[in-house]
Amino acid sequence: MADIQPPPNTAAANVAASVPSKEHLRTRCCYCLCKTLWILLVLVIVLVMLVILVFYIIITPRSFRFHVTDTTLTQFDYAANSTLRYNLVLNITASNPNKKLKIYYDVVQANAFYGGVRFSTTDINMPWNSYLQDKKGTNLFSAVFSGQHVMVFDRNQVSDFHEDTNDGVFPIDVMIRFTIRFRLEAFQFGYYYPRGMCELKVPLTSKGEKVVPFKVTKCRIDF
Incomplete structure (x- = not known):
């Protein structure tokens, strides 16, 4: 008589098959941990970027403003030997x-042009080198151009000079070169090199009086 085999325990087999192995559990744990760390890293990066953006918006460096408020031109003569004398x-x-x-002003240098030709360069006078300007502050400085410079004018330029002399007003452009830094509390940062252009109509001053009043001129600053 043949032996009768007991039926397989299918329920136990199914339970055993449904229980994950240790290797599978380890893989799932590593995946979850990496996913969590990656999400945290992304959140930290986004948070740091938001903090930097807010900080930058709050303290974004803004360009300073330059105005030429007055001028004194006591000499502007062009001699026959092609020499311009000026004060x-x-x-x-x-x-x-x-x-x-x-704002720290480390270098402020001005170049004066007439007819598109530079005739003088000078430093803006400040109380000392590397002048510190306070927040929302306004300070008064001066620039002195004095001396002589050889300038070879063509016929049209000589004619324009004579017209300006008769009018008593000379179109003089002043280009200003800056080297500045910014200061936030005890921290200094940057070195910035903006440029300024002041397009002036300078009246001749004779015996302490101007031929026509000088109009306050705002300089264009390329920051």
């Missing part, structure tokens, strides 16, 4: 519009 003084106000940042 020009500019009064300048510099305003810092930043609410959080102070």
